[in-house]
Amino acid sequence: MIVAIDLGTTNSLIGVWRNGAPRLIPNATGDLLTPSAVSMLDSGEIVVGRAARDRLVSHPRRSAAAFKRVMGSNRSLTLGDRDFRPEELSALVLRALKADAEAWLGEPVREAVITVPAYFADAQRKATQAAAELAGLRCERLLNEPTAAALAYGLQENGESRILVVDLGGGTFDVSVLEMFDGVMEVRATAGDNFLGGEDFNQALLAAFMREVGTPAGLPPPADEPPFHGLLRRQIEQLKQRLSQEDTATLSLPWRTGTLCWTVSRAQFNTLCEPLYQRIRQPIERALRDARIHPGELAAVVLAGGATRMPALRRMISLLFRHLPTQHLDPDQVVAMGATVQAGLMMRDAALNERVLTDVAPFTLGVEVADRQSDGHTVHNLFVPVIERNTVIPASRATTLSTLEDGQTTIGLRVFQGESRRARDNILLGELTVHVPRAARGQQSVEVRFTYDTSGLLEVDATALGTGAQYHLLIEGNPGRLSPAEIRQRLAALAHLKISPRDQAENVAALARAERLFEELLGEQRSAVGDWIGEFLAALERGDPRQIGISRALLLQRLDRVEPTSPFD
Numbered sequence: 187m188i189v190a191i192d193l194g195t196t197n198s199l200i201g202v203w204r205n206g207a208p209r210l211i212p213n214a215t216g217d218l219l220t221p222s223a224v225s226m227l228d229s230g231e232i233v234v235g236r237a238a239r240d241r242l243v244s245h246p247r248r249s250a251a252a253f254k255r256v257m258g259s260n261r262s263l264t265l266g267d268r269d270f271r272p273e274e275l276s277a278l279v280l281r282a283l284k285a286d287a288e289a290w291l292g293e294p295v296r297e298a299v300i301t302v303p304a305y306f307a308d309a310q311r312k313a314t315q316a317a318a319e320l321a322g323l324r325c326e327r328l329l330n331e332p333t334a335a336a337l338a339y340g341l342q343e344n345g346e347s348r349i350l351v352v353d354l355g356g357g358t359f360d361v362s363v364l365e366m367f368d369g370v371m372e373v374r375a376t377a378g379d380n381f382l383g384g385e386d387f388n389q390a391l392l393a394a395f396m397r398e399v400g401t402p403a404g405l406p407p408p409a410d411e412p413p414f415h416g417l418l419r420r421q422i423e424q425l426k427q428r429l430s431q432e433d434t435a436t437l438s439l440p441w442r443t444g445t446l447c448w449t450v451s452r453a454q455f456n457t458l459c460e461p462l463y464q465r466i467r468q469p470i471e472r473a474l475r476d477a478r479i480h481p482g483e484l485a486a487v488v489l490a491g492g493a494t495r496m497p498a499l500r501r502m503i504s505l506l507f508r509h510l511p512t513q514h515l516d517p518d519q520v521v522a523m524g525a526t527v528q529a530g531l532m533m534r535d536a537a538l539n540e541r542v543l544t545d546v547a548p549f550t551l552g553v554e555v556a557d558r559q560s561d562g563h564t565v566h567n568l569f570v571p572v573i574e575r576n577t578v579i580p581a582s583r584a585t586t587l588s589t590l591e592d593g594q595t596t597i598g599l600r601v602f603q604g605e606s607r608r609a610r611d612n613i614l615l616g617e618l619t620v621h622v623p624r625a626a627r628g629q630q631s632v633e634v635r636f637t638y639d640t641s642g643l644l645e646v647d648a649t650a651l652g653t654g655a656q657y658h659l660l661i662e663g664n665p666g667r668l669s670p671a672e673i674r675q676r677l678a679a680l681a682h683l684k685i686s687p688r689d690q691a692e693n694v695a696a697l698a699r700a701e702r703l704f705e706e707l708l709g710e711q712r713s714a715v716g717d718w719i720g721e722f723l724a725a726l727e728r729g730d731p732r733q734i735g736i737s738r739a740l741l742l743q744r745l746d747r748v749e750p751t752s753p754f755d
């Protein structure tokens with residue numbers, strides 16, 4: 187069984203292709219969406235999901251979220267007394283999802299299709315693969331998120347059409363233009379921004395709050411006071427979500443002996459976020475230009491990602507394309523749904539036969555060269571594309587480079603990703619030195635072959651044509667990359683980590699929610715929550731499963747009554 191996983195910045199989902207249809211699998215607390223958050227309990231046990239998200243407020247130093255934003259870098263995050271790499275935290279989320287699927291399917295799960303932002307670069311893709319390995323999963327395919335969303339759309343629509351997918355999640359933004367005909371889905375172009383998502387809208391609100399309320403009230407900078415910071419971030423998130431429904435919304439926050447209130451109108455929010463909306467426009471325009479498709483030729487615009495619920499974004503899309511985005515697909519689920527289709531295709535499910543999918547490379551990859559001009563002087567640092575962006579993958583292309591000086595014995599190869607003519611303005615992926623026999627300039631050369639596989643991963647091979655010697659470039663220059671030995675070492679370390687048992691998930695989640703509310707509320711409500719926590723802990727202590735169930739149900743009912751906003755959020 188190949189499972190499909192949408193490993194999001196904010197929320198993750200797991201599903202399977204079953205009986206000819208996509209099926210999303212509920213987690214241990216019965217939800218389809220598992221918050222991509224990890225927390226370490228005082229006992230040292232790890233919890234994932236909703237409980238961990240609540241603990242971001244009550245136990246910020248033991249909890250982490252949004253680590254997808256640092257995938258592919260060597261930044262580490264600290265939970266309690268332990269440092270984790272982003273791959274490890276992602277692996278803990280993947281493990282929890284895997285356990286949910288195993289419980290639901292009643293069989294072990296070993297293979298997965300995992301979605302990644304189309305605009306994820308090589309290091310971020312390889313980090314995602316490493317996370318899968320650390321979770322005991324073989325990643326059969328990395329699937330681009332907007333492509334997955336289009337697969338879900340294509341499942342319901344037949345015939346010829348061109349569609350645009352806009353995926354704005356918590357931390358990443360992707361746009362893809364696709365063409366569908368006779369069961370074939372062809373990605374024509376992809377563009378995006380790896381550091382743009384709903385989180386940036388929260389940052390804009392947070393900065394405005396600190397300017398308008400924080401400074402006059404003498405608040406510390408948010409980072410200096412973690413419990414306050416966690417609460418504030420949560421309130422900001424809710425404020426933003428309410429502004430998707432209402433014209434104005436108010437945040438209120440306990441501070442010292444009183445409450446701080448801040449009211450924001452939707453118009454003010456939109457003004458604050460104007461630069462972000464501008465950043466959303468550019469990739470849309472580029473994807474259409476690259477695909478050579480006019481907005482008028484599009485049959486549909488498919489929205490994916492929770493942040494596409496923002497009315498200003500929907501309005502911008504309607505104005506750009508002169509028709510409303512598709513409404514029948516749930517933006518939270520569409521990527522995971524589509525990924526199950528890919529899993530079904532890989533299992534050669536009969537219901538999907540005749541369907542074919544092709545995707546493209548998101549970035550141009552090339553090498554740095556120096557070139558001798560007719561007047562004899564040399565220009566360095568030129569970028570020569572080998573595989574251009576939006577080339578259909580898998581793709582393999584070669585180029586030949588020759589020596590520039592008499593007697594030169596090495597050719598230095600530097601591989602870059604990007605679109606600039608000057609290599610130094612692009613991102614260096616790795617370098618390699620090829621040895622060549624001493625000869626007159628231009629007499630020795632090296633063939634460099636780039637291969638982009640269907641997961642969007644790059645391999646670079648070089649052959650010295652004079653000697654036949656072969657070289658393989660490991661993209662090692664990147665500090666964010668774990669070597670196979672490091673993966674083995676991290677795997678062993680993770681094996682010692684205690685994971686909170688799945689059958690305790692509901693208790694842990696109820697307790698985490700109560701503790702979060704204790705932080706959020708004031709006065710009588712707060713002391714009531716304190717008493718309820720005491721009662722529930724006592725029931726847990728006594729250990730009678732039936733009584734624990736009753737006590738938990740009562741606790742949740744009581745919490746619903748004091749929860750400031752929707753208990754379903």
Ligand code: ADP
Pocket residue numbers: 193194195196197198354355356357358383384385423426427428430490491492493494495496517518
């Ligand atoms: P990811 O795929 O990155 O995990 P999601 O698709 O789950 O992300 O979207 C999460 C983002 O969507 C968050 O930044 C969240 O604030 C935002 N979001 C969710 N609901 C709303 C809403 N009603 N209005 C505005 N933003 C929302």
Ligand code: MG
Pocket residue numbers: 192194195331355356491521
């Ligand atoms: Mg997503």
